[in-house]
Amino acid sequence: MQMGGKMSKSKMFKPLEAVSELIVALYRRVSTDKQVDEGYSLDVQLEKLRAYSKTLSNVREVRDYMDDGFSGSTLDRPGIQRLIQDIEAGEITHVIVVKLDRLSRSQKDTLHLIEDVMIPANVAFISILESFNTDTAFGRAMVGILSVFAQLERENIFERTRGGMQKRVEKGYWPGGGRTPYGYDYDSAKGVLVPNEQAETVRYVYDRYLAGESMQTIADSLDLKYEKLVYNIITRKSNAGYIVYKGEEYQGRHEPIIPLETYERAMELLAERSAAKLVTRTSHLLTGLCRCGVCGAKMRYMKWGKAGYKLVCYSQQRSKQYLVRDPNCDGPAPFAEDVEEGVVQTLFAVSRERLEGARKSVESGSLVKMLQEQLKKAEAKLRRLYGLYGDSGDTYLLEAIKAAREDVDRLNEAIEAERTKGASTRTAMSVYQRLEGIRDVWPYMSVQEQRVILVSVVEGITISDGYTDVKLKFGLSV
Numbered sequence: 001m002q003m004g005g006k007m008s009k010s011k012m013f014k015p016l017e018a019v020s021e022l023i024v025a026l027y028r029r030v031s032t033d034k035q036v037d038e039g040y041s042l043d044v045q046l047e048k049l050r051a052y053s054k055t056l057s058n059v060r061e062v063r064d065y066m067d068d069g070f071s072g073s074t075l076d077r078p079g080i081q082r083l084i085q086d087i088e089a090g091e092i093t094h095v096i097v098v099k100l101d102r103l104s105r106s107q108k109d110t111l112h113l114i115e116d117v118m119i120p121a122n123v124a125f126i127s128i129l130e131s132f133n134t135d136t137a138f139g140r141a142m143v144g145i146l147s148v149f150a151q152l153e154r155e156n157i158f159e160r161t162r163g164g165m166q167k168r169v170e171k172g173y174w175p176g177g178g179r180t181p182y183g184y185d186y187d188s189a190k191g192v193l194v195p196n197e198q199a200e201t202v203r204y205v206y207d208r209y210l211a212g213e214s215m216q217t218i219a220d221s222l223d224l225k226y227e228k229l230v231y232n233i234i235t236r237k238s239n240a241g242y243i244v245y246k247g248e249e250y251q252g253r254h255e256p257i258i259p260l261e262t263y264e265r266a267m268e269l270l271a272e273r274s275a276a277k278l279v280t281r282t283s284h285l286l287t288g289l290c291r292c293g294v295c296g297a298k299m300r301y302m303k304w305g306k307a308g309y310k311l312v313c314y315s316q317q318r319s320k321q322y323l324v325r326d327p328n329c330d331g332p333a334p335f336a337e338d339v340e341e342g343v344v345q346t347l348f349a350v351s352r353e354r355l356e357g358a359r360k361s362v363e364s365g366s367l368v369k370m371l372q373e374q375l376k377k378a379e380a381k382l383r384r385l386y387g388l389y390g391d392s393g394d395t396y397l398l399e400a401i402k403a404a405r406e407d408v409d410r411l412n413e414a415i416e417a418e419r420t421k422g423a424s425t426r427t428a429m430s431v432y433q434r435l436e437g438i439r440d441v442w443p444y445m446s447v448q449e450q451r452v453i454l455v456s457v458v459e460g461i462t463i464s465d466g467y468t469d470v471k472l473k474f475g476l477s478v
Contacts, residue, residue: 021060072105172253193254293464294331309336
């Protein structure tokens, strides 16, 4: 039959009859002991592969390729890599597997192996259980279809595993997998971390850091190559008995190496030192605090002739390509002096109003006392009901006990909420007091002194066309 166009030689198979002698590659893989239990052991696979190869004619050689304990989600396996090398060297005519997912569980990798490795080398791929081979057009079509399902199964396994991890950490168990934190071993039987002999080094790091030593000095004293290793120890909250998983914190069941108070003091000191570095790095008031409201990139001071400085988005200035967010950003580039004046005026104007509101909230702390009085009465009522039930056994009292118990729980929650609110209000009050306290002396302070204040209270400044948004630290706003 005459074809309308030419077919690439790399995409054509020779018919089986045209291959005088076959060199057959048997590939088998297991990743876990569970697969052995499910009938996928290496020995069982080899038995099926050898039996199938005997049904082929003109087999000159049968080669065995094996990966024991390797996941099918990657091609970084010694057996599959050796097979690829032999295929590309023209030493293989057929590859046989028991099932498609033994070759790979990744759709991308499956199609790569068949279309980019085997087909160009004129190698036929056969999967026994799926009953097809790529020596036929139907077989090649089936590979694409089945690899989609193999990928889907892999993603389902991942979702189930991730869901299981979430439940584990919510109960305080270490999620397992990945690296075990420095200073701990992982007890897989109990599912928790256990402090080891390195725990003393962890305590030493915190002690020296809180004593004022730099991370590099501590690293040198421990003969560590990078100060980043010390940073990793200091900032890991698992040392204080917590588990941080997907951005959320959970109380762990493992033994803390350090008290939570030590960790929090270290984090406060780290923030102070970071702020100090930011302060001494520049003579401009808002350096490091401003972001573009259009693309989100950082903004920098740029000399604008004799007119002064402008704040320019890095996406537009592009002196540092890694800071570019959007090459087409059309965000504003206001004069820095105007933004500085607006930020300072806004902070002072708002601080006086918010300080008075915060002060009133703190003074109204009598609400907690009122709730505590109600709680005492509710607990006394609950005790009386328990006593009556103990004396009479009257089941009608159970509903009253249940209602009283709910009242006690509700009041406890209300008290805790008010205490948390009160703590936040006191934090806000200290911030606003700090701003209010330097209002009169602000014009006489140096830029460095002004930056010390701003960096301690301002989280960030977003500049958009027409407005400037100032976000304070500690979840406060202006």
